[in-house]
Structure formats: C-alpha cells, structure tokens
Amino acid sequence: MFSDIIPIPEWVIFVIQLILGIAMLLCVIRIIMGPSLMDRIVGLDLLAALIMAQIVTLVLVTGFLSFLNVAVAIAVISFIATVALARYLEQSDDSES
Amino acid sequence: MIVVASGLLIIGSIFALIAAIGVVRMPDLYCRMHAATKAGAFGVSLMLLGLVVVNPSIRVLIQSVMIILFFYLTAPLAGHMIGRVALQRGVPFWKAPEAEGIDRRKTESEDSSLKKDSRSLT
Numbered sequence: 001m002f003s004d005i006i007p008i009p010e011w012v013i014f015v016i017q018l019i020l021g022i023a024m025l026l027c028v029i030r031i032i033m034g035p036s037l038m039d040r041i042v043g044l045d046l047l048a049a050l051i052m053a054q055i056v057t058l059v060l061v062t063g064f065l066s067f068l069n070v071a072v073a074i075a076v077i078s079f080i081a082t083v084a085l086a087r088y089l090e091q092s093d094d095s096e097s
Numbered sequence: 098m099i100v101v102a103s104g105l106l107i108i109g110s111i112f113a114l115i116a117a118i119g120v121v122r123m124p125d126l127y128c129r130m131h132a133a134t135k136a137g138a139f140g141v142s143l144m145l146l147g148l149v150v151v152n153p154s155i156r157v158l159i160q161s162v163m164i165i166l167f168f169y170l171t172a173p174l175a176g177h178m179i180g181r182v183a184l185q186r187g188v189p190f191w192k193a194p195e196a197e198g199i200d201r202r203k204t205e206s207e208d209s210s211l212k213k214d215s216r217s218l219t
Binding site: 007008009012015016019020022023024026027029030036038039041042043045046049050052053056057059060065068069071072075076079082083086087089090 | 099102103106107109110111113114116117118120121126129130133134137138140141144145147148151152154156157160161163164167168171174175178179181182183185186188
C-alpha cells in the first residue's frame, strides 16, 4: 500500500545509506575476526539492528509501509536467535569455543 | 518537518555507526556488548521516530512504537544471556595497561575481582 510520503531530499537518503553501509561493513569485520564465538553473536545482533535501519530507509525510498512488518519480524527473529544460541552454548559442555 | 525528520534520521544512523565502531574497536567482549546493545538500539529507535515524523499516520506510529518497545525490552535480556555464557566459558577480561614506573593504586573491588577465577563465579 502506498502512502503520500513527504519527500526526503535525495542526499539525505544517500548519506544515511552510506553511513549504514560503513557500519555494516565494520560489523562484518568483527564477525569474521572475532576471537570467540560470543563476539560473533554480538556482531550478528548488531547486524540485525542495522538491517532494520536499512528497512526504515527502504520505506522512505519506496513508500511501501508493509516493509515495517519485515522490521518487526527481523526484531523478533534476532532476539530468538540470540537467546537460542546462548542457551545452546550454555548447555553444551565441550570446551571448544 | 522535513528538516526535523532528516535530522532524526541522520543522527540515528550516526549512532548506529558509533555502535559499529565500538564493536570493532573495544578491547573486550563485555565492552563490545555494551557498545552494541545501547548505541545500536538507540540509533534504530531514532530512525523509527524520524519515519513517524515523516509519515504521521496511526499505523506507522503504532508499529514504530511497538518495534521500539520490543527492542528495549529484549536487548538487555539478550545481552545478559550472552554475558553469562561468556563468563561461564572464561572469556578473558581486559586489563588496563600500566604506565611504566608508576604504581597504579588498585581499588578494593578491582583487587577482589582479579583474584577470583572467572569460572567459579557461576
């Protein structure tokens, strides 16, 4: 469903996407070189938040308000994934991290 | 209206960038968790508020407030569980570097926390 959105200037959208892109790149760097598994989980958590911010930008560009439902779903899934990974690492007894 | 919305959006994205920089540059897992949860959640909620200012309809307002509330309710929970698992597995704490030739006076809590084994805390 479209909505009559107040047009945000294009350079603002460009700046936001540039900043969020740099942030996601830094997050991926931490996920790759994280010393322990918990560092990678923290990086994935932040990456999900950044993807939600990108979805807000997508709503601004296209005007589809239905993308906000995607943001809700990503918030729920990132929380459940974090808790499930933490519980899994807590119960398994091998000392490999 | 456009100026307020643009300001909120840009400030929110800058907060998200600060969170990412903190995740890369902080010396310790626990400091990284601190940077990621607080600054990341605040940046995303500022951007959602910017979206509400741009498009003030009741649906966008309800969904944005719902996302923000869910984020602030679940971020401490997830951080707590990750921190507990890290403490259980013995992820090392960061120790501040000492200056050469100067005896740094240790506080009471620091002394007691350094003596304990991190695995025995849980």
